[in-house]
Amino acid sequence: MSRPEYLAPPEIFYNEEEARKYTQNSRIIDIQVQMCERAIELLVLPEDQPCYLLDLGCGSGLSGSVLEEQGHHWVGVDIAQAMLDVAVEREVEGDLLLGDMGHGCPFRAGCFDGAVSISALQWLCNADKASHKPIQRLYKFFSSLYACLTRSARAVLQFYPENSDQMELVTQQAMRAGFYGGVVVDYPNSTKAKSFS
Amino acid sequence: MKLLTHNMLTSKCLKGVSVGYPLGINATEVTTSVVDFDPEFISRLIPKLEWHALKQASDIIGEKGYLPEALIADYENNEEFLKKVHHALLEIEVVSGNLVCPETGRSFPINNGIPNMLLNEDEV
Ligand SMILES: C[S@@+](CC[C@H](N)C(=O)[O-])C[C@H]1O[C@@H](n2cnc3c(N)ncnc32)[C@H](O)[C@@H]1O
Numbered sequence A: 001m002s003r004p005e006y007l008a009p010p011e012i013f014y015n016e017e018e019a020r021k022y023t024q025n026s027r028i029i030d031i032q033v034q035m036c037e038r039a040i041e042l043l044v045l046p047e048d049q050p051c052y053l054l055d056l057g058c059g060s061g062l063s064g065s066v067l068e069e070q071g072h073h074w075v076g077v078d079i080a081q082a083m084l085d086v087a088v089e090r091e092v093e094g095d096l097l098l099g100d101m102g103h104g105c106p107f108r109a110g111c112f113d114g115a116v117s118i119s120a121l122q123w124l125c126n127a128d129k130a131s132h133k134p135i136q137r138l139y140k141f142f143s144s145l146y147a148c149l150t151r152s153a154r155a156v157l158q159f160y161p162e163n164s165d166q167m168e169l170v171t172q173q174a175m176r177a178g179f180y181g182g183v184v185v186d187y188p189n190s191t192k193a194k195s196f197s
Numbered sequence B: 001m002k003l004l005t006h007n008m009l010t011s012k013c014l015k016g017v018s019v020g021y022p023l024g025i026n027a028t029e030v031t032t033s034v035v036d037f038d039p040e041f042i043s044r045l046i047p048k049l050e051w052h053a054l055k056q057a058s059d060i061i062g063e064k065g066y067l068p069e070a071l072i073a074d075y076e077n078n079e080e081f082l083k084k085v086h087h088a089l090l091e092i093e094v095v096s097g098n099l100v101c102p103e104t105g106r107s108f109p110i111n112n113g114i115p116n117m118l119l120n121e122d123e124v
Helices: A016-024 A026-043 A062-069 A081-089 A121-125 A134-148 A164-176 B003-008 B039-048 B051-061 B079-091
Strands: A052-056 A073-078 A095-098 A112-118 A149-159 A181-187 A191-196 B024-032 B092-100 B107-111
Touching (some): A052 A062, A073 A081, A081 A095, B039 B079, B079 B092
Parallel strands (some): A052 A112, A073 A095
Antiparallel strands (some): A149 A191, B024 B092
16 A cells, blocks of 8 residues: 555645545544554553543544543644544544644643544654654654653554654654653554553 | 633744743634533643633633632632633633734634644744
8 A cells, every 4th residue: 555645745635535535434433443442541541530632643533532432631633624624523522723743732831641643643754845854843743742741641652654764763753852662563564553651 | 722722722833932822812703512511620620720821711702700810729629610610611612713922923813613723834
């Protein structure tokens, strides 16, 4: 399968048609729900306690729906207007922001009890504009994410690294920003989940 | 956009902005909805809030004077107060309007309930 990151920048790739197709595809729904459930497990949140969570690259809210089903409040950030519009149509409970995570997470320090990102981070490894430097964008992303989490919070970021270099690139910038943690390879060959805390 | 989100949101990703908080808020359309009240969640959220920013936003977007000037003592045991905070944080939503960076005056439009925080490459 060709990687969508190579076809067009995310805000162009996820246009109205793609946003609808994506959100209605039952196979995609199943996968995104499963991966978000796994991500919540890895967040190790206090039991039976609604938390305030961040969903990065929230898209049309397939991952967010899992967060709210488990009783959590969430804020989602995505760069594709068409995906967010579908999320509004689906009446997700989370609050939505249009933003580029490569420009940083625009929140005060210590806001969120945890963060998830499901199938989005691989986009940050790409340079879609002449001014894009993946290392800088990843560092900006991780350092601002680190700052807006509470002290005991974790971030679980599931993504599709293209190869081990990309995995290394992401891990290095995460560590540089203060995260420690590890890689969880849940579904070898298809999905890699990465958990930082 | 809920006022809870506004309370957390900054414009610090803009080049040259150090704090970027609180963002000015203007609304041309506001709605209210009903969200399940969870006193424990609200109690745990309160220490994370910037009270003054919430009070100001609620005065502008909601009903003036709805929230007190200062956070009250012993709020955990005051259900009436927690309900008010719940309403201000989660039930009032700005559908359209804009947010304004306090340091640069840069405006971020809100459409369809979604603040547009995208920056131009020369702003980062
Ligand atoms: C495969 S979708 C996943 C959406 C959602 N998390 C889910 O589980 O269904 C990837 C999303 O990442 C978003 N994305 C890609 N690059 C981004 C960036 N730089 N900032 C914010 N969102 C981004 C895309 O717009 C897209 O909605």
